[in-house]
Amino acid sequence: MEMIRFDQVSKRYPGSHEALKGVSFELQQGEMVFVLGHSGAGKSTLLKLIAGIERPTSGTVLINNQNVSKLRPAALPYLRRKFGLVFQDHKLLYDRNCFENVALPLYINGVTGSEAGKRIRAALDKVGLLGKEKAMPITLSGGEQQRLAIARAVVSRPSVLIADEPTGNLDENYATEIMGIFDAFRQVGVSVIIATHNLHDTGDARVLRLNQGQLLNAEEGTLIS
Numbered sequence: 001m002e003m004i005r006f007d008q009v010s011k012r013y014p015g016s017h018e019a020l021k022g023v024s025f026e027l028q029q030g031e032m033v034f035v036l037g038h039s040g041a042g043k044s045t046l047l048k049l050i051a052g053i054e055r056p057t058s059g060t061v062l063i064n065n066q067n068v069s070k071l072r073p074a075a076l077p078y079l080r081r082k083f084g085l086v087f088q089d090h091k092l093l094y095d096r097n098c099f100e101n102v103a104l105p106l107y108i109n110g111v112t113g114s115e116a117g118k119r120i121r122a123a124l125d126k127v128g129l130l131g132k133e134k135a136m137p138i139t140l141s142g143g144e145q146q147r148l149a150i151a152r153a154v155v156s157r158p159s160v161l162i163a164d165e166p167t168g169n170l171d172e173n174y175a176t177e178i179m180g181i182f183d184a185f186r187q188v189g190v191s192v193i194i195a196t197h198n199l200h201d202t203g204d205a206r207v208l209r210l211n212q213g214q215l216l217n218a219e220e221g222t223l224i225s
């Protein structure tokens with residue numbers, strides 16, 4: 001069963017041109033996908049539509065056969081719990097330590113105490129930060145901060161991990177390490193969607209190429225800048 005399906009999706013922000021034009025594709029559970037394209041191509045918009053942060057102007061976005069536009073507002077938090085989000089600028093809380101940063105999504109969902117502690121340590125372990133529970137984020141390297149953001153994104157056990165330029169300002173070694181962590185999640189059945197304009201070794205992952213809001217077929221040539 002497909003997990004995410006876009007059918008002729010267009011998005012126009014108020015007072016702006018069309019950020020996405022007639023985009024259609026399907027992603028299966030457990031797939032790893034790169035969304036590639038120039039700055040302004042519509043990559044972030046595509047991720048926001050998947051996560052229910054933005055709504056399409058026309059067309060349909062189906063998540064597990066549910067039309068996101070038709071969901072009651074009260075149902076959106078349940079949808080969002082399926083998604084773990086990682087952004088380039090981390091959005092970490094710099095006045096809280098690593099453990100507390102990862103704890104936040106659990107506390108919001110009412111998971112506390114020893115159950116929370118177990119899950120937080122498991123998430124930190126998966127990204128190689130188990131020894132840094134009490135460290136403040138500012139004392140971590142750029143790559144470690146990004147790993148902390150990934151731990152926070154996966155602590156609620158999302159079925160889809162969405163990352164927007166996750167390696168954007170990291171050097172090559174860190175970037176390779178981060179991609180390895182995403183691949184490990186894919187191997188345990190998590191769908192992984194990564195938007196980037198950096199060239200990565202995409203391995204056997206699928207590639208969606210955007211050019212000025214339109215999806216190109218892979219054979220139409222590379223647009224990576």
Ligand SMILES: Nc1ncnc2c1ncn2[C@@H]1O[C@H](COP(=O)(O)OP(=O)(O)OP(=O)(O)O)[C@@H](O)[C@H]1O
Nearest residue numbers: 013016019037038039040041042043044045046197
């Ligand atoms: N909230 C907004 N209001 C108005 N226009 C927007 C908004 N968000 C994005 N846009 C416009 O939509 C287009 C696509 O933007 P988007 O952020 O999706 O591109 P992107 O491929 O992620 O770019 P980048 O790699 O620079 O982040 C751009 O022209 C952008 O200016």
